[in-house]
Amino acid sequence: MRDEARALLEEGHKRALMLMGESERECSFDRFLESIEAAYSARDEKGSSVRRINVEIPPQPPENLRKLSRARIGTYTVFQETYHRKTYEMMHPSGPKSSYLDRLYAMDEALSNGLNDVGIGALFGLYDYRFEVLSLIEHSRHLDSKFGVGPHTISVPRVEPAEGAPLASAPPSGVSDGEMKKIVAVLRCAVPYTGIILSTRETASLRDELFSLGVSQISAGSKTGPGGYSRPGSGTQFSLNDTRRTGEVIDSLIMQGYIPSFCTGCYRLGRVGEDFMELAKPGLIKLHCLPNALLTLKEYLQDYAGPEAREKGEALIEKELGSVPDPARREKTRENLKKIEDGERDIYF
Ligand code: SF4
Known part of the structure; x- marks a missing residue:
């Protein structure tokens, strides 16, 4: 983890996102917390360190959420995958991810157990995008009215080809580039205070265009295989369409007149x-x-x-x-x- 964090720091990053899968056997929750500390302890040659780690992990029981709230994280994110219950249950028929309601109420649990900033998202392509957008808006409204805290971020990933997931090559409700633009524009108008996050799954040219419609945060230079930053060629979890290096993404933002910010204030x-x-x-x-x-x-x-x-x-x-x-x-x-x-x-x- 320290090597991975150091490799990110050497590219100029200050904020990182850490993910954990559903298998307790592969990685226990306590081990994940240790990994966060290890990443925070890394320094590059200039003495820089990671200033904020956001996490994207499965729904957790209250005791784990309380531990997470003491772990110096930024935003806690759980994607609903799809808000359409029948589709969700069809996609996740068994295993820890099979409970639709556990996932749906993950943010209520988080905000009730010491966490302050939460992020939501849907994986576009599994069900009608209009239903997913309305659900994201309703989810935001629910959190805001119950806790006084709406989502800090909304993520809008699209299904991309992934290893071991044949469905991902032909998503049942594929979303076009034009529809992606509508999704971002509608969310920006409906939840104006939230950060809208776009991943490197999208092409460089679409990412550039979506900035003008409301995207505020992007990843850059991402690797989707464990160990991929410090050991290039470690494999990938799913395909990326923007493979530019971090420096190239930053140059392009500057050229377009946007200010690339690494703020963690x-x-x-x-x-x-x-x-x-x-x-x-x-x-x-x-x-x-x-x-x-x-x-x-x-x-x-x-x-x-x-x-x-x-x-x-x-x-x-x-x-x-x-x-x-x-x-x-x-x-x-x-x-x-x-x-x-x-x-x-x-x-x-
Ligand atoms: S001040 Fe920095 S951390 Fe706070 S919302 Fe703005 S960019 Fe984000």
Whole structure:
């Protein structure tokens, strides 16, 4: 795990997502917690460490959720796969994943047992995408009205060919690129405060387009085989359509005028759960997001970017600094950018 985390750090990453399968025999929950600690303890040559680990793991009993809440994680995510119960039961006829309701109420359990930030998602392609979108919106509304905390993120993966899953090559309710655009646009309008996550399953050109419709978070340089970062050629779990290196994804975002952000400010300051929602819902969070994005981009440019990306990134920072709405925050951001140039790291609002 340390080797894997170090390999990610060397690419410039600061945030990582850790997954665990359903088999207790292959990996116990306590071992997974140890793995999180191991990943946090890794350092690259520049002394950087992973600043936030989000987890995507199966529904857990209350005692495990309470342990997880003490494990310095960011967002806890469980995908429903499909919200359509009959399809779900057909796809998962046996084993630990067979309980539709355990999965559906995983977030209620998490928020009742000490976790503050949760992520939801559906695997598009198993059932009618319109039903899945309405269900994601309803799931968000339910969490918000019951706990005062809607989903921190919504993920919209599409079924992709996967090893040992013949169905994945011909999904029963395949979703076209045009429909993907509608899915993202509708979710962005319906749940404006949430982060919408897109994976490297999608092609580079579609990912670029979906940014303009509402996607806010993407993975970059992902490997889907265990050990794949530190031992290239370790196999894959499913196919990826965006195989660009992290640096290439970042360059492309900068070229399009987007600010690649590695921010972890909210988690570090305990700005989570209801406190986060109070700022996110009215859009006030951007007073933190924009300066933090500029500071983390500056760090990346200093430590990991080539000369060309650095030049373009610096120009973007200078341009976007003018968009920080509050003059005092703008001035403080400028000061902090200078501190980063002088060697300080990990500065955030
Ligand atoms: S300040 Fe914005 S980008 Fe940073 S962790 Fe909070 S919500 Fe995310």
